[in-house]
Amino acid sequence: MELLLLAINAMLIGNLILSKFLGICPFLGVSRRLSTALGMSMAVLFVMVLASTVTWTLFYTLLKPLHLEYLRTILFILVIASLVQLVEMVMQKLSPALYEALGIYLPLITTNCAILGVAIDSIEKGYGFLPMIVYSFFGACGFALALLLFAGIRERLETADMPKSFQGAASSLIVAGILSLAFMGFSGLVPG
């Protein structure tokens, strides 16, 4: 029951993009096409869960006994960077079309604050191994949910004759704003 509440919290109330405003640049960058948004969500899901696991184990086996907790951020970035490099190679080999479509945004995951945010958050909140896995998995699902909804809306806006000044990023940010407004309805859904 505890894990269920944690999952709902990670996915809806504490949604990475729309409530915590993490990972905004891929959110705006990759959501032009639904297919690339899907690809990006899968890549982020894979990297996030893997990164959280690796960083969590490293923290508790290496940094904590040696009292080097302050090295946390640097080490996490190093791990995430190499993981993303790995994902990039795998994707270029397995599905070049998707690799081409994602383009610049794939290496961008390294500096994606959502992944680093989840990794550090798991440590900050002192989650055990299983809660950390649930938290990162459903956090990534929340990220995917927001990204897919947003990509659907942006694809629909392609047929809208918006005034010149609002085309592109401006209208997307407004849509994102209204989306997060709607997500605020979930606030107070789960105590604590």
Add this chain to the structure above:
Amino acid sequence: MSILIPILVLTGVGVVAGVALAYFSRVFYVPEDPRVDRLEEILPGANCGACGFAGCRDYAKGLVAKNGDVPPCPVGGKAVAEKIAEILGVAVADVEDQVALVRCAGTRDRATTRGTMVGVRDCAGAALLGSPKSCRFGCIGFGDCVGVCPTKAITVYGGGLAVVDPDLCIGCGLCVSKCPVDCIGMVPRDRRVHVLCNSRDPALVTRAACKVGCIACNLCTKKDPAFVVASNVATFTGVTCDPEVRFACPNDVIVHTDHTSVLAFVESEAARADYEAEKAVFKEKEKAARAAARPAREPKNAGEQP
């Protein structure tokens, strides 16, 4: 000494990561041609798609894949073509610097319309119903070409006719494929003389449809062989010609851009007025020249009379 431990930990994890990545990069190696990036730098980057590829990067890939055997980049022209040849080490077909020309002078008052067209907003739609003009080859004037021109070189003037400004035109040819009645053609940038008609209908139909239509009377070809008549319409193939030739045309369809720009010739009344004046002067001179030649033949006719 306690500073040593963090350094060791960090370098340790760094080394482990490095080795892992090196190993994986061998496992997942995918070849990518470096020439694609170099080609992309020298391309104009207009992404206009005139070469038939989806943007310049795609064109660069096409160049490498087909080793240069692709249509030339019209926007880049000669300069870009040479650089491509240099990178690919292959001879690229020479690219003529071209510009678009609307081959029609039938403004609303000169061309006859058929029925009153209602609820139509673009040329493609109008062409579906059969053009609003009796001449089915003439410019419809709703401006589909204006919308598609990347450098806004085409504007539709009051008389309902599209005119291309040669200085702004980069020769990408997007308007040529957009026009539903194909009355826009590509002509060399330095050509001075144009025949402003595209009607391939026989003379009878063209005369009924438009006051300034080319009825393939061949008078201009007699004056200057650079004019060629094919399927009922004349086209000029040279660079320039004697300005007198344009007065030979009974329907004033030929324009000489040294004297009046295409726009002025089609639109402004002033330019039309002094064109008529020049033509009248030329006609006088020609009549006088013909009269002078006639006396030489007079006695012969007189002789024959019984």
Add this chain to the structure above:
Amino acid sequence: MTTQANPFPGGIHPAYRKDLTSGCESRPMPVPKILVIPLSQHLGAPAKVLVKKGDAVKAGQLIAEPAGFISAAVHASSSGKVTAIGPVELPSGQKGEAVTIETDGAHEWARMEPISDPLAADPKVLVERVKAAGIVGLGGATFPSHVKLTPPADSPVDWVLLNGAECEPYLTADHRVMVERPDRIAQGVKLVRHIMGVSKVSVGIEGNKPDAIEAMRKALGDAGEVVELPVKYPQGSEKQLIHALTGRRVPPKKLPSSVGVTVFNVATVAAIADAVIDGTPLVERVVTVTGSGVNQPGNFRVPVGARVLDLMEFAGGYREDAAQLILGGPMMGRAAATDDVPVVKGVGGVLVLSADELKNLDYGVCVRCGRCLRACPNTQNPMLLGQLIEKGLFSRIDEEKLRELVLDDCFECGSCTFVCPSRRPLVQFFQMAKGYYRSQQKRKG
């Protein structure tokens, strides 16, 4: 036994206004002074002209032979002299080659000789006769009938359907043919059954023509069954009619023969009978002249090639507030710019609308009300397609795999445009998309 017709999704109920002319007997129109006979009155390649300027021709004489497999012969509708061969304004709004004949009023016939005992004749001879008579589908598609009578070997036909639905508002041409010449249609049915070796024949007639249903049942007897169809536009379209009578669904991009069915218009079958039994080629057809811009609406047997202005003069002329001339019905017919256009084999009606009946034409933005989706008989997506084509986003159309649906399934029945509250010209958008893809094919092919 009368089987129940299967319903099809969508469809609309426009004001049918058939009462204006459904009772009028079809009166023959005297041969006008000038006949303008286009070489392309059918689906497929235009016919190859055989006569020269100045030749004398008789009524029924072959003046152009079919060029290529899908093409049709063209005949002179009356005797006279050929005065010109050149581009002429066609009902479709485009210009096309046509033979202009100045009639001499003698109407001297040059018929083919009738085939004796046709039901015992060799089917190939009968198909050759249909081809020589230049018979095409008179329902409006003008597909050459001799090609339909010989389906490809790999998709044999076991069921022949007759289209008497005539679901287009205002028009009553087929209705009159069914009421006035049911036995000639019955002979045609027997001929078609003999040619194609098929036993099952069903005739679909909409419920708003009870006298036609009665006449056809009496004339056909056991040669075929007459099914009463619910009155809904576009009941008469090929795929909807096949599903209504046989329950079979023709998949996209496929011909009806792929599901073992062939559809003929009732007037086409009558023309086949005329060609075989009397030897007269297709030189005349029934046309409905109707609409509030006409003094006396009525049905007329019009020679092919007669100009609309001559037909209107004979039919009583226009009212002064006549504003729009439509060849065919109000839903799929084409608006003509002038009445100096010839009546061709595919024109079933001349509809003249008055000024106040004109559709107000400035269209607004799509508000996604979904009415066009409910109205579309093919349950397609006219809304999204309309938006994408209007903005020229053809790459998006391919991405969402809508291209085949636009090109192959949409037969431009107009139901979506009829119900759109923003009056968006959706049919025109689809025609533009088809034009765009065709020009793309040309450039690539």
Add this chain to the structure above:
Amino acid sequence: MEPRSFTVSYAPHVHDGSSTRRIMWSVFGALVPAAAVAVYAFGLDALRVMLLSTILCVAMEGVALLIMRRDPAACLDGSAALTGFLLGLTLPAGLSNGIIVVGAFVAVIVAKQVFGGLGHNPFNPALTSRVFLLIAFPKQLTTWPVPRGLEDIKEYMGLAVTRTTDAVTSATPLAAIKEHAQRAMPNIQLNDLFFGVHTPGSIGEISALALLLGAAFLLYRRIITWHVPVATLATVAVLGGLTHLANPAKYADPVFHLFAGGLFIGAFFMATDYVTAPVWPLGKIIYGVGIGLLTMVIRLWGGYPEGISFAILLMNAATPLLDRYTVPTPFGSRKPDKAAPGQAGGES
């Protein structure tokens, strides 16, 4: 006879006579009964809020169209007026004018004109503005004036009525249930909710009867289809029923949940807005179920007493995905059930 020249236009040449403008004004008319009850219950204050928000929305759209050099007359096509009227109906009666100006601006400019005007806005303009106001001005948006005839009551549904110098305000039925379920539960008067004349709440939501009257008109004129409202109400009823069975003391019964709060105005008038709702029947049903689900989740366990506004906005975001994945198979696409030729029968 001289050849005559005619008008040329696209097929088809006839039309069923419907127009977007008439549809918008019909929906506007369908809301008038609810507005009448509101004016009766809350007096001229309600009229002020509704009129002000309608006129402001139309004016702002006109100005926006002028600035964008588009035809300003389009602001009279009824969509801006409808948005303003709907916004007015979802606000409390005593709201100050300043907040209404902000609300109108957000509804017409931010939620609609920015995306290109009618037909392109992804979110329902009236609701976006109401949620914006609810979050921006929480206090003003939750002070519910007491309707006529209840001025002198002490307690409403077990909750004390606050009495200030200028206004008498009390909790809405939903708010009462959320805070003090045990005390409020016994004094639910269902016919109060149904007729709504004596129930505090936002202007348009109080009288279920008036809203049902308008909805019946829209359904009869086939301006809206049944799919969305029925799916929403059914989901709310089912969830209400289940939770009530599970714990009758804590959760109110389904009938209460149906008639209380903004469910009727949301389900019949807001969720069925053409532009922001899905177009395919299956999509509409999923959309309706989603709205019902989210409304109940927020009402029962969320932080706000009324969840319908958030629910509709969230499902608006899902509409493009629903449109893409709930397309029915086109008529001809099923495999051809072709009888083998030569078989005499062939199924009918």
